[in-house]
Amino acid sequence: MKQSEAFLQCQSCKKIIFSVDFEQNLRVCPYCGHHHRISAETRIQWTFDEDSFEETDTDLRSGNPLDFPDYIDKLRTAEQKTGKFDSITGGRAKLSGMPVSIAVADFGFMGGSMGSVAGEKITRCLERAANEGMPAIIFCASGGARMQEGLLSLMQMAKTTAAVQQCREAGVPYIAVFTDPTMAGVLASYASVADVIVAEPKALVGFAGARVSKQAGVSKVPDDFQTAEFCLKHGMIDAIVPRKEMRATLTSLVKTLGGHLLEVKA
Amino acid sequence: MSAMDHNSWESELRELETFIANAKERSRKEQNESDKALLEDQILKLEEGRDKYLKALYTNVGDWEKVLIARAQKRPYTQDYITALFQDFVELQGDRNGFADNAIIGGPALFEGKPVMIVGHQKGRNISERQFRNFAMAKPEGYRKAIRLFEMAERFNMPVISFVDTPAADPGVESESRGISEAIAASIMKMFELSVPTVAVVIGEGGSGGAIGIAASSRVLMLQYSVYSVIPPEGCAAILWRMPERGPEAARALKLTAQQAQSFGLIDEILPEPIGSAQRSPIEMFATVKEAIAKHLGELEVLTPDQVREARFAKFRKMGQFDTVAPAKK
Numbered sequence: 295m296k297q298s299e300a301f302l303q304c305q306s307c308k309k310i311i312f313s314v315d316f317e318q319n320l321r322v323c324p325y326c327g328h329h330h331r332i333s334a335e336t337r338i339q340w341t342f343d344e345d346s347f348e349e350t351d352t353d354l355r356s357g358n359p360l361d362f363p364d365y366i367d368k369l370r371t372a373e374q375k376t377g378k379f380d381s382i383t384g385g386r387a388k389l390s391g392m393p394v395s396i397a398v399a400d401f402g403f404m405g406g407s408m409g410s411v412a413g414e415k416i417t418r419c420l421e422r423a424a425n426e427g428m429p430a431i432i433f434c435a436s437g438g439a440r441m442q443e444g445l446l447s448l449m450q451m452a453k454t455t456a457a458v459q460q461c462r463e464a465g466v467p468y469i470a471v472f473t474d475p476t477m478a479g480v481l482a483s484y485a486s487v488a489d490v491i492v493a494e495p496k497a498l499v500g501f502a503g504a505r506v507s508k509q510a511g512v513s514k515v516p517d518d519f520q521t522a523e524f525c526l527k528h529g530m531i532d533a534i535v536p537r538k539e540m541r542a543t544l545t546s547l548v549k550t551l552g553g554h555l556l557e558v559k560a
Numbered sequence: 561m562s563a564m565d566h567n568s569w570e571s572e573l574r575e576l577e578t579f580i581a582n583a584k585e586r587s588r589k590e591q592n593e594s595d596k597a598l599l600e601d602q603i604l605k606l607e608e609g610r611d612k613y614l615k616a617l618y619t620n621v622g623d624w625e626k627v628l629i630a631r632a633q634k635r636p637y638t639q640d641y642i643t644a645l646f647q648d649f650v651e652l653q654g655d656r657n658g659f660a661d662n663a664i665i666g667g668p669a670l671f672e673g674k675p676v677m678i679v680g681h682q683k684g685r686n687i688s689e690r691q692f693r694n695f696a697m698a699k700p701e702g703y704r705k706a707i708r709l710f711e712m713a714e715r716f717n718m719p720v721i722s723f724v725d726t727p728a729a730d731p732g733v734e735s736e737s738r739g740i741s742e743a744i745a746a747s748i749m750k751m752f753e754l755s756v757p758t759v760a761v762v763i764g765e766g767g768s769g770g771a772i773g774i775a776a777s778s779r780v781l782m783l784q785y786s787v788y789s790v791i792p793p794e795g796c797a798a799i800l801w802r803m804p805e806r807g808p809e810a811a812r813a814l815k816l817t818a819q820q821a822q823s824f825g826l827i828d829e830i831l832p833e834p835i836g837s838a839q840r841s842p843i844e845m846f847a848t849v850k851e852a853i854a855k856h857l858g859e860l861e862v863l864t865p866d867q868v869r870e871a872r873f874a875k876f877r878k879m880g881q882f883d884t885v886a887p888a889k890k
């Protein structure tokens with residue numbers, strides 16, 4: 295999808311869409327409703343109050359603790375592509391005037407994979423919510439734990455999940471939004487223990503990647519396998535919310551579940 | 561060319577052992593005294609040679625070879641440790657929500673006279689057992705049973721001992737539809753809620769999410785030749801090079817050994833294995849594991865419930881390695 299061009303092709307139904315229409319429709323295909331992936335920056339701009347976002351933790355950058363082959367090259371390429379050090383962009387923002395602690399994943403940065411930096415930023419987002427008494431909202435988009443940081447990545451699952459526990463103790467709501475894709479180590483940690491989980495339509499959501507399933511001999515799968523719709527049907531998420539309605543839905547959730555926090559502040 | 565399983569890695573050793581066994585049999589049957597003495601002498605030399613070979617084979621074991629040892633079919637499994645280290649174990653089953661899992665087992669037992677709760681992955685020794693145990697790949701109900709046992713441990717003030725030995729959590733359609741990811745996440749979270757001490761011992765394979773699901777413990781110990789990894793080496797090789805057979809290379813890249821886990825500050829202690837690994841002298845291994853569990857429980861026992869929880873949070877909070885630099889600019 296080249297934004298500079300006057301029209302482009304939907305990645306799902308392959309129909310041609312005018313760029314202006316596409317942008318106005320929040321990069322959702324007007325024909326088939328496919329929600330195209332968007333950057334963390336765009337997501338923040340479209341979801342939270344204008345100019346309310348204060349980014350934190352911009353100084354965290356992955357090293358190569360395992361000396362893993364080609365990892366540094368992959369990191370530098372992703373850094374150049376996104377202008378960020380990591381897949382997670384975190385900070386404070388306002389949603390319809392209400393303060394929230396947010397973290398937003400960008401699949402464009404190494405598949406949104408969770409290494410030490412992503413784990414630290416998610417943890418800080420949740421801790422900030424617990425410590426400052428505001429709801430946490432996390433937009434997930436990840437293939438899972440970052441292989442290139444080995445066991446350090448796996449331990450981020452425990453670290454981030456422990457931080458969710460701190461939100462519960464502090465009585466602040468935590469809302470997770472599953473966007474395409476929310477997988478494996480991210481799904482099996484902080485993402486799945488949110489108070490409320492909403493997902494974008496048709497988002498890929500699952501534990502085992504296609505290759506892993508294939509190796510394990512999983513062959514026959516339902517048509518909607520590992521989609522947001524499959525999760526909803528099996529009681530694993532609360533709702534499917536189209537991009538256009540996301541801001542309104544999150545606002546209602548923050549007003550209600552986080553209502554007690556607003557009264558204290560007022 | 562790397563060996564692809566533990567048996568073939570030890571094949572020369574096995575040949576030597578078979579040869580010695582045959583020689584012993586011949587010596588037993590030998591009537592002629594001087595021939596018998598000659599044979600006995602040769603057997604002694606052969607045994608010396610075998611010991612030397614064994615020691616050499618187990619000196620500087622490669623990362624991939626540790627994977628093979630960790631997966632070895634004769635390695636002691638969770639049930640073996642339960643039998644050897646605990647008394648009055650009663651297996652408790654079911655998730656009380658419609659499902660039972662046989663890849664994770666657990667229940668209360670006495671450890672040195674004191675009540676503890678045990679939770680562990682269980683592998684099978686033969687084909688039918690392996691199928692029954694689903695190759696130690698737990699489904700959601702396995703983690704939900706674990707949560708039930710963790711809650712019971714908290715209620716009755718019993719420390720929790722986990723034995724970790726799984727290739728991964730079950731990746732099937734059933735597990736997805738019953739929420740395997742949520743079950744693992746909820747189990748990890750439950751472990752952070754506990755105010756009783758928790759000790760996890762990685763006895764074989766620590767396979768990614770399936771492992772950490774029962775290992776977010778106050779203390780995490782690994783046997784010398786056990787492995788703990790974010791992804792199986794074959795899976796890593798499949799992603800990196802689209803060649804699962806390059807597992808040995810991926811094993812080195814992943815830094816999945818106990819020694820490397822310790823160097824990253826992710827585990828608390830490495831428990832040395834007997835020469836030739838745990839399977840060669842299980843009794844010796846059991847004694848080492850027992851002593852280590854007793855030591856760590858002893859250290860944790862003196863903490864207040866709040867201190868137990870805080871120490872566990874603090875331990876995992878520190879995990880991760882990154883640089884802090886001037887902020888990124890577009």
Ligand SMILES: [Zn+2]
Nearest residue numbers: 304307323326
């Ligand atoms: Zn379309």
